[in-house]
Structure formats: structure tokens, C-alpha cells
Amino acid sequence: MSSDIPDADDAAAGGSPATSDEPEANDSPVEEAAKRTPTGVPLRVDGLVKRFGGVTAVDGASFEVEQGSLTGLIGPNGAGKSTTFNCITGVHEPTAGNIYFKNEDITGLKPYQIARKGLVRTFQIARELEEMTVLENLMLAPKGQLGESAIRAVTPGLRGEVVTQEEEIRERAWETLDFFEIDHLATEHAGNLSGGQRKLLEMARALMTDPELVLLDEPLAGVNPTLEEKLLDRIHQLREDGYTFLLVEHDMDIIMNNCEHVIVMHQGSVLAEGTGDEIRNNEQVIEAYLGEDI
Numbered sequence: 001m002s003s004d005i006p007d008a009d010d011a012a013a014g015g016s017p018a019t020s021d022e023p024e025a026n027d028s029p030v031e032e033a034a035k036r037t038p039t040g041v042p043l044r045v046d047g048l049v050k051r052f053g054g055v056t057a058v059d060g061a062s063f064e065v066e067q068g069s070l071t072g073l074i075g076p077n078g079a080g081k082s083t084t085f086n087c088i089t090g091v092h093e094p095t096a097g098n099i100y101f102k103n104e105d106i107t108g109l110k111p112y113q114i115a116r117k118g119l120v121r122t123f124q125i126a127r128e129l130e131e132m133t134v135l136e137n138l139m140l141a142p143k144g145q146l147g148e149s150a151i152r153a154v155t156p157g158l159r160g161e162v163v164t165q166e167e168e169i170r171e172r173a174w175e176t177l178d179f180f181e182i183d184h185l186a187t188e189h190a191g192n193l194s195g196g197q198r199k200l201l202e203m204a205r206a207l208m209t210d211p212e213l214v215l216l217d218e219p220l221a222g223v224n225p226t227l228e229e230k231l232l233d234r235i236h237q238l239r240e241d242g243y244t245f246l247l248v249e250h251d252m253d254i255i256m257n258n259c260e261h262v263i264v265m266h267q268g269s270v271l272a273e274g275t276g277d278e279i280r281n282n283e284q285v286i287e288a289y290l291g292e293d294i
């Protein structure tokens with residue numbers, strides 16, 4: 001897959017390698033995605049269990065995420081969605097079960113090892129990063145940054161390589177800022193950003209690591225409608241370019257309008273899966289949400 005963040009205009013022009021049929025202009029994102037031919041299953045979660053002392057946060061969850069999809073992961077508060085994300089990305093070690101990324105068992109690997117393989121989740125901007133500029137935040141994000149290694153930095157013959165890579169990372173950071181339309185904030189301290197701008201930066205940071213699969217845990221919480229639309233638009237553009245997304249979101253309209261496949265978790269396991277419509281009309285799902293609107 002291309003390591004470049006697509007130019008917004010290119011993506012809008014529909015240069016998608018994953019699209020077999022040209023989408024009709026009036027198709028919804030869900031309909032457009034349904035026309036794509038699935039090309040594989042990058043993520044498979046098999047019998048995942050995570051206990052914290054006496055609390056079973058995830059209780060035998062199994063599901064798959066299709067290549068190039070925008071899959072929604074929903075469920076009532078405490079269903080185990082964030083814990084599942086943390087197990088997938090190596091933040092927590094699973095108590096039992098397995099996680100496969102592109103058919104490789106990644107269970108129990110460290111977060112940086114998993115990120116290097118192309119599977120990342122977004123994180124809130126940590127306090128120490130708030131004092132850095134937006135550009136610095138992006139430049140620190142990439143995996144395998146040679147400049148991180150002191151030995152390489154002082155070894156004759158390798159220093160040039162470090163400088164070249166830093167330049168590449170800087171260029172990529174600017175492209176990414178441009179893609180998310182936050183280039184005007186490049187020299188701003190991350191701590192000064194609005195809630196919505198932070199969410200854009202969090203996603204931009206995740207993309208700087210050149211992932212294939214991005215897990216988004218409530219990326220739109222507290223984001224105003226204009227920025228929300230922008231973020232969703234960017235997610236769809238990236239998906240057109242071959243990225244895969246798994247999205248946790250409480251707003252059912254967002255899930256139903258954007259995800260072609262929805263997985264419902266309840267009490268630590270998968271209760272149902274299907275299209276938005278199937279989920280909305282599923283009796284067990286309605287019961288799990290205790291009559292809340294879904």
C-alpha cells in the first residue's frame with residue numbers, strides 16, 4: 001500500500017485502488033463501500049478474554065474486520081469496547097484468546113511492535129506532548145524513526161541517513177497537516193488546540209505511523225458538527241485509499257450512516273453483527289440497550 005497520505009484532491013477525484021465499480025454520485029458511503037470486493041481480513045479477534053482482578057471486561061469476544069472496511073464497534077457503557085481495543089493494540093495483555101493481524105498471531109506483543117506492523121489506535125495527546133507544537137507532535141509519531149537511536153546518530157556514515165529520514169518525516173508531517181487542514185496550526189502548542197482540533201491531531205498522529213488498520217475510540221466525542229463532518233470525510237477518503245478502520249462511537253446515527261458493518265458488544269462478548277439496519281432491528285440489541293434509541 002502507498003505510504004503517502006493521499007492528497008485531498010486526489011482522493012476526491014476517486015483514485016481508489018480498492019474500488020471495482022465507479023460509485024454513483026448519489027450513493028451513500030455505506031452503499032459505495034458495499035460495492036467493493038473484500039480483499040481479506042486484516043484483523044481477527046478469537047475468544048478474547050480480559051479480566052482485571054474480579055472484573056471480566058472482555059468475555060470471549062470473537063470478530064473479524066474486513067480489509068478496506070469502516071466497521072463500527074458499538075455497545076452500552078462498560079460493554080468492553082475500549083478494553084478490546086487495548087488488547088488488540090498491546091496496551092493490555094489478554095487473559096485468554098488470540099488476536100491475528102494479517103494472519104499473524106500478535107497476541108501479547110508490545111504496542112510499538114504492533115504499531116510497526118501497521119495496526120494503531122488513536123491516543124489522547126499526553127501532557128508532555130501538549131507543550132510541543134503540532135508539527136513536533138507529528139514528527140515524533142512515526143515508527144522506526146532512525147533519529148531515535150543515539151548510536152545511529154553518532155555513527156559516521158549513518159548520520160546522513162538520519163538527516164534524510166528526518167526530512168522525509170517533516171515532509172510527510174506537512175502533507176498530513178495539509179490533509180487534515182490543520183497546517184495553519186503547525187507552530188501552535190498542542191495544548192492550545194480546541195477539542196475538535198485535538199481530535200484531528202490525534203488522528204493525524206496515528207496516520208504518521210503509516211498504518212493499515214486504525215482503531216478509533218470515540219474520535220468524534222466533543223467535536224463540533226463542522227469538524228465532525230471534516231473528520232468523517234477524511235476517514236472516508238483514507239478508506240478509499242485502502243486504509244481499514246474500526247470505529248467505536250456512541251452516536252448511532254454516525255455509525256449507521258458511515259459503517260457498512262456493525263459489531264455489537266454486550267457484557268464483554270459479541271451480541272450481534274450485521275448492517276446498520278439489521279442491528280437496529282435486532283431484538284437482542286434493542287434489549288441490551290434497555291430501550292435507549294439505537
Ligand SMILES: Nc1ncnc2c1ncn2[C@@H]1O[C@H](COP(=O)(O)OP(=O)(O)OP(=O)(O)O)[C@@H](O)[C@H]1O
Pocket residue numbers: 052055056057058075076077078079080081082083084
Ligand atoms: N483498568 C481496569 N481495571 C479494572 N476494571 C476495568 C479496567 N478497564 C476497564 N474496566 C472495566 O471493564 C469493563 C469494560 O470497560 P470498557 O472501558 O472496556 O467498556 P467500554 O465498552 O469502552 O465502555 P464505554 O462505552 O463507557 O467507553 C467495565 O466494567 C470497566 O469498569
Ligand SMILES: [Mg+2]
Pocket residue numbers: 081082083
Ligand atoms: Mg470505552
